[in-house]
Amino acid sequence: MGTHMPPDRPESTVVHEGFFDEDYRARYILAVEELGHLLEEIAGERSLFAPVGDSFRRIEALESISQDGVRALFGPKKVFFPDYQEIFRFDARGRVEDALKPEKRAIFGARACDVRALGMLDRYFGEMDEPFYKTARENTLVVGLTCTESMPSCFCTQFGGLSDAGLDYDIWLTPLNDGFLAESGSEEGKRILASLSLPEADEEHLRAKEELIKRVEESMDWKPIPDELIFSSMRDGLEHPVWKEIAERCFACGKCNMICPTCHCYDVRDETDLYGNGKRVRVWDACHLFRYGLVAGDHNFRGKRLARAQYRVYDKFYYPVERYGRFACTGCGRCLDVCNADIDLRDILKRITGGTAHGE
DSSP states (O other): OOOOOOOSOOOOOOOOTTOOOGGGOOEEEEOGGGHHHHHHHHHTSSEEEEEETTEEEEOSSGGGSOOOSSOOSSOTHHHHSOSEEEEEEEOTTOOEEEOOOOOOEEEEEEOHHHHHHHHHHHHHHHTTTOHHHHHHHHTEEEEEEOOSSOOTTOOGGGTTTTOOTTOOOSEEEEEETTEEEEEEOSHHHHHHHHHTTOOBOOHHHHHHHHHHHHHHHHTSSOOOOOHHHHHHHHHHOTTOHHHHHHHHHOOOOOHHHHHOSSOOOEEEEEEEOTTSOEEEEEEEOOTTSGGGGEEGGGEETTOSHHHHHHHHHHHHHTHHHHHHSSOSOOOOOHHHHHOTTOOOHHHHHHHHTTOOOTTO
16 A cells, blocks of 8 residues: 555655665664764754654754654644745835745654655645745755554554655664664765764564564554545545535534645735735645635635535545545544544545444
């Protein structure tokens, strides 16, 4: 699972430090006590972001980094695509100041679902060659981390699981009994690991990684559905009764949009003062909200809650396949974690493909 029905479309124009190449692959063993040295090396000339509590935050002290074995509630999307971002400033004299300022950064502790989501955002923003996201990606070093346990809402095995194969990163760490298996995925990642003079990993360490991934994946309560069946069922299932049922339960609050690592809708606004000075900003938007489809003339092209609830799911499992040949869902389960109506994408996928609802 994870590679779907690729259309004949160009790849993203986004290029970043972690563009994976097998030539950059090197494997080492990093002792637990050496992790701090690795982070210090990474953060030497970069701002470091890592999980602190439920989200990725700028790190001032390494001791504040959460050591959980699972993904954070909020992924690292904000590091690349902030929920509020200034685009430029202007004044009454017509002067304009661009707000695009490159900054060297690094994220530590991104999980497979997080990095897979960034690959999807690369496609969305790369399609229009968007400068803010592109600049952030090009200047951010990515350090991934293999999960050592799963959440009840996780079903990433539908979309590639915990494997880092095919993901774009600089360094990937897998916790083992004697420390970490540290693997490089870019020239910069290889340079950083080599600078620490670490012992090389062997086949035993690689087997331990595979066994860990197998154990965690088997702990997930999910049997993958064939990709083609999901796509064809979505294509032919516009009138399926599940949509009405979901719409009746959904609060249309937009929490699932805001927590999703691949949702990318935004609005652009001008904020001004009484003297003609102001700034143009970009803020997150959500397709679940009533005002999302509101246009001139008070027309709303997606005014019905059913249409919005349905669109959100199609924008994960149908439209992205048409555009890019892959699903936009990573199976992280965050949307279920925050949903007040307990709407579970796994239930929808089972219903729409002819199976039973999750847990039945």
